Amino acid sequence: MTLLFDIAPYAEPVTADVAGREIYKRFQDEPDTLAIAVVDAAGGPIGLIERNDFLVRMAGQYGYALWSGRPVSFWMRTDPVVADGEMTVAEFCGRVLEERPSELLQGFIVTCGGRYAGVGTALDLLQATATATATATYARETQAALAAKERFLAVMSHEIRTPLNGVLGVAEIVRRKSRQPDLAPFVDTILDSGRTLLRLLNDALDLSRAEASGLDLKEGPLEAATLLEDVSSLWSAQAELKGLSFRAVYAGPQDLWLLADRDRLRQVLNNLVGNALKFTERGGVEVRLSAVVEGDCVRLSACVDDTGPGVPAARREEIFAPFSQTEVGMQLGGAGLGLAVCRQIVERMNGLIRAEESPAGGARFVFEAPLYHVPAPAAQAAQPTPAEAQGGALHVLIVDDNATNRLVAATLCEMFGCSSEAVEGGLAAVQAAASGRFDLVLMDIKMPGVDGIEATRRIRSGAGVWSQLPIIAVTANADPSDAAFYRASGMNGVVEKPLKPERLLAAMGAVLELADAEAAVCAA
Known part of the structure; x- marks a missing residue:
């Protein structure tokens, strides 16, 4: 079994009084170093300096002048994940996923007897779990390694896609609404960089699915x-x-x-x-x-x-x-x-x-x-907006615990000619749906308290007409198996984050068209 000692390389630590210019030189001279540990006089870890965070801080017109002379104690991370090197990768992933899931995207410190021994990253974990899956000798070890990797990738996907939805969604809205041509190259850079990150994430997930014979073709x-x-x-x-x-x-x-x-x-x-x-x-x-x-x-x-x-x-x-x-x-x-x-x-x-x-x-x-x-398919008519399809403005309920995601969804609804209201959680969504004011719900899945699945079940169990309100899952987890589960739970459609305007528009139109068809059948 792979231990944290095996995947966390030793990079020379620094003390809290080291100046930023020395860290800057370290990262310039050591392109493969992704994180540097900060230790006390006894060698115990007290902080972490991450390459990307540091270089962003030092960038800009005044960044270097502001931070190069200050000791690292001013801006180091003081609460990094710390684990004993004797812990297995599978145990570590399980522990952090339970306690601090987003921390898997950050660096972590490995210790031996309480003293610093090395630094690991999310990429180290991904490589280790892939290797463990391929080389494990016993079936139980193989299953444990595969389960750890799948869980790690699932959390990694959700934790990255949630902020990435905000970045790409807002950038796409700015691109479409901006009347300042000089800003276009900067917005395009944001979109290109975000899409590159999304491709990398999708590659990691696709590789995992393929190894488990789960990479499907939708022909x-x-x-x-x-x-x-x-x-x-x-x-x-x-x-x-x-x-x-x-x-x-x-x-x-x-x-x-x-x-x-x-x-x-x-x-x-x-x-x-x-x-x-x-x-x-x-x-x-x-x-x-x-x-x-x-x-x-x-x-x-x-x-x-x-x-x-x-x-x-x-x-x-x-x-x-x-x-x-x-x-x-x-x-x-x-x-x-x-x-x-x-x-x-x-x-x-x-x-x-x-x-x-x-x-x-x-x-x-x-x-x-x-x-x-x-043979070539028959030509299709241009797709109307949801508002056009319904013969009037739709009123959409947006449910998401992330403020940026709510902003993106509301702005897209406005672009489609729809009005909207937003709530932060599943319980509030059930109460809002019961008011009968809405024509459609955009429902996030992972929310604290009452999540999107439970909120949908409560809406569907209602006694009024509002219980049949069309609901679209808007989620970072939209694998085919996830989508099937959402539909089985009472949802009518699924759209993956980061939101793309054309895909959201198509899903809204399809769900509303299906709802109208079912209503016509019931009326007959």
Whole structure:
């Protein structure tokens, strides 16, 4: 079994009187150091300095001047998680998840006999639980390791998605409402950075699901040529910002429709293109997508070339393993999950993915998958807003214990032509629903006291017409199994955080349309 001693590297600690300039130099000289412990004269831990928090503090016009001369005691974290190094990773995750779940996203200190022995991070825990799952000898150890990792990832997902919903939601609202063109690049940077964090989070979760054979494909009709349109719209501007060329070429029938999982295919392409742009400093990136019809089947192939440093021949197979990176990849950051997820997705499609040397001098990544050819679906009319669909303004009840999430949801409702009221908890939601004032509820799931599931059950058990009020789960936990549970609990739909305007709009329209159809059947 893996102990905390095994995953927490020893980084030289400092005392509380050390000046900020010395910490700044440490982080500059030691790019792999993510946290530094602060100890007393006897070597006992009294605080923690985290790399990201410190560098943000020192950034800006006056940051360095303000903090470089002050001792670390002014701004170190004084309540970090501290654990004995003899504790197993599974025991540690279980303890912290029970007591301080959000702390798993921060650094933690490992001790031996009460004295400092090392510093660990969330990435160390993720790597350790993945390794334990793969190498455990006995079934009980394997199950314990898998359970610890799944629980860790579930909490990590929720704790990150909740603030990320606020960041991306508010940034998207500012982008749509702002009349100041000079602010657009800054807002776009916030959105791009937030989406990068979200992709990393999704990669970690997808890898965990794939290892447990739980990575599902949601297949539907897909026009092949539009895949590259999606890729171009996402990455061409970022390539331009780096001074790189970007070219996307599609070779195949223009009106070719496939049966495929659009989101998963885009995930693979975006991971490959994102990697290519990250590692390329000069030159450019080219993406080629081809579709060849073979009877009822279509062989879809994609090739991503860059002019970056390339991948050494000896590493071209192992970089598809979780947490495996080249030396350049380690320098540029990342968790080494993207390519592992790409392989899992492509292999789930019965396809192949490989790395080669690019004729352009950098790296080439190629994947191909056999898919089915389907006829083009009938054209659909433009989707009305929920207010238009109901013939008047909707009044929406927003239930969330996070103030930022309530603001984002209320602003989106306003953009859709709806009015809204917000409450902070499940009990207040039940009382508000019983008033009969609302046409729809946006219900958070994880709330203190009465959570979203229990609030929904209480609403459904009511005696009035309001008990059939359409309810949409708005949650950071929206796996297929979670969504099925929410529906079984009485909810009508599910939207995942961070909220995207188009997805929330589609869910509201679908739920209201279904509610109208059921009402018509009952009336008949």
